[in-house]
Structures are given as structure tokens and as C-alpha cells.
Amino acid sequence: MRISELAGRAGVTTKAVRHYESLDCLTAGHRHADDCPASLAGYRDAIAELTQRIEGLTARRTLLIAHLEAAAHRNSRVPPADEGEDLMTDYASLPADLPVPEDDGAAAHLPGMKAPHLEFQGTGGATIRLDALGAGRTVIYIYPLTGRPGTDLPDGWDSIPGARGCTPEACGFRDHHQDLLAAGAANVFGLSSQDTGYQREVVERLHLPFQMLSDPARSLGQALGLPTFEAGGRTLYKRLTLILRDDAIEHVFYPIFPPNEHAAQVLTWLRDSRRSKPSSG
Numbered sequence: 001m002r003i004s005e006l007a008g009r010a011g012v013t014t015k016a017v018r019h020y021e022s023l024d025c026l027t028a029g030h031r032h033a034d035d036c037p038a039s040l041a042g043y044r045d046a047i048a049e050l051t052q053r054i055e056g057l058t059a060r061r062t063l064l065i066a067h068l069e070a071a072a073h074r075n076s077r078v079p080p081a082d083e084g085e086d087l088m089t090d091y092a093s094l095p096a097d098l099p100v101p102e103d104d105g106a107a108a109h110l111p112g113m114k115a116p117h118l119e120f121q122g123t124g125g126a127t128i129r130l131d132a133l134g135a136g137r138t139v140i141y142i143y144p145l146t147g148r149p150g151t152d153l154p155d156g157w158d159s160i161p162g163a164r165g166c167t168p169e170a171c172g173f174r175d176h177h178q179d180l181l182a183a184g185a186a187n188v189f190g191l192s193s194q195d196t197g198y199q200r201e202v203v204e205r206l207h208l209p210f211q212m213l214s215d216p217a218r219s220l221g222q223a224l225g226l227p228t229f230e231a232g233g234r235t236l237y238k239r240l241t242l243i244l245r246d247d248a249i250e251h252v253f254y255p256i257f258p259p260n261e262h263a264a265q266v267l268t269w270l271r272d273s274r275r276s277k278p279s280s281g
Contacts, residue, residue, distance in 0.1 A: 092171065117129070120214060133244060137243055138245075143237065171206060239254075239255070
């Protein structure tokens with residue numbers, strides 16, 4: 001019988017039972033109050049009970065991780081993660097204590113610059129040329145990298161101002177996509193240095209209605225002088241958004257915070273720009 005059960009039947013606390021055990025130990029001539037057979041049995045019972053609880057919780061955790069893995073990779077071409085990979089990182093929500101990025105002036109030179117003659121592979125299969133997007137406004141939000149279940153983020157990611165939040169940002173542009181088009185955006189793209197295969201999985205898993213553009217050589221950054229940072233041995237784009245109008249940069253959002261609200265900020269800017277546009281005639 002476990003000590004807790006004995007205490008319950010006797011109508012006393014487990015602490016009281018331990019007290020009587022210690023008296024038995026001392027009465028038997030032991031120098032310590034917990035090294036007699038009764039106390040040792042109590043320790044073993046308590047350890048066995050904790051082991052049983054741990055096994056039960058571990059089994060439940062394993063089941064929940066399996067459900068998470070299935071849900072995270074549903075409608076995705078990427079196979080589920082290998083056994084033992086950590087799927088518990090929640091990329092869709094933001095910690096409350098993320099550091100706020102400061103405006104270091106690294107994007108101040110961009111408004112008015114011409115779109116460079118560069119082509120990028122899109123997740124839709126075709127190449128997209130920035131200086132041939134056509135008339136109207138194009139929104140290009142540039143981000144460091146998108147995490148996904150089973151893939152580790154660089155060490156210290158959450159402590160880098162402006163790094164965390166690529167998935168919530170993408171979901172924001174997904175949820176506001178139709179509103180952005182109605183407010184005057186002819187195109188919406190996401191762009192990072194991640195490869196097209198990785199980006200395609202993100203598009204499928206998050207059900208994004210727009211394409212991602214892959215820039216592994218960071219050629220856009222070199223052409224425009226875009227700000228970058230180092231993490232995990234890689235050079236990554238800092239988060240910023242370009243509004244291209246015809247073939248020039250009309251507006252830049254930088255720095256961006258919080259990223260999960262950024263699509264709404266772009267939408268507000270588009271609506272305000274449309275209202276402030278002078279009427280013809």
C-alpha cells in the first residue's frame with residue numbers, strides 16, 4: 001500500500017505518517033530518522049508513484065506531438081520530421097518580450113530608387129522580374145527566414161531585434177490579401193534568401209495566396225544596399241517592405257514592429273495614399 005493511501009485510510013496527512021515512520025527508525029536504534037525499512041519502503045513507493053505519473057505524461061506528450069506533426073504537415077509536400085526532432089516551437093505566435101528594432105537609417109536611401117533589372121524564382125514556378133511588374137503598386141515584404149515545425153531557428157533568434165515573426169507576418173499578408181488588392185496593390189510578394197523549395201512548403205502549409213521570391217545570393221540587397229544581419233553563421237535580410245510603383249520605390253517600411261500587425265499597416269498606408277491622390281480634371 002502506498003503511503004498516501006495509508007494516510008487517507010487513517011485520516012491523517014502523509015507528513016504525519018512520515019513522522020511515525022521516523023519514530024520507528026529512531027526507536028529501532030537507527031542514527032537517522034529515514035533509513036529504517038519502513039522509511040525506505042515509503043521512498044520506494046513515492047518514487048514508483050512519480051514514475052507512473054511521468055510515464056503517463058510522457059505518453060500523452062508523445063501523442064500530442066504526433067497530432068501536431070500531422071496537422072503541421074497536412075497539405076504539404078515536405079515529409080514529417082524525423083523522430084526526436086523538436087516540434088514544439090510555435091512560430092505562429094510571438095513572445096511578449098521581443099526586443100523592438102530601432103531605426104538605424106539603413107533604409108533611408110531607398111525611396112525614389114529604380115527597381116533593379118533582377119529576376120527571382122517564384123513559388124508559382126515562373127521567374128519574376130522586378131523592373132517589369134507592370135503599372136500600379138507592388139508590395140514586396142522582405143523577411144529574414146521562415147521557421148517551420150521540426151526546423152531549428154538560429155541560436156538567440158528571439159534576442160535579435162526584428163528577427164522573430166516571419167510566420168505571423170506572412171499570415172497577416174495572407175489574411176489581408178484581398179483587402180490589399182482592393183486598396184490598390186497590383187501584386188504582393190514575400191522575398192527572402194531561403195530556397196524556393198523551402199518557401200514552397202511555407203506557401204502550402206500556411207495557404208498563402210501570393211508567391212514567395214527566392215534570393216539566395218541576396219542580389220537585391222547588393223543592388224539596393226538593403227540592411228542585413230548575421231545569425232547562425234548566415235547573412236540574412238532585415239525585415240522591411242518595399243512599395244514599388246511602376247518601376248521605382250515609392251515607399252519603404254523600416255523598421256517593422258510588431259510583424260504580426262505589419263500587413264494592416266501596409267493596408268492603412270495604401271488606403272490613405274488612395275484617398276490623398278488628387279483627382280484628375
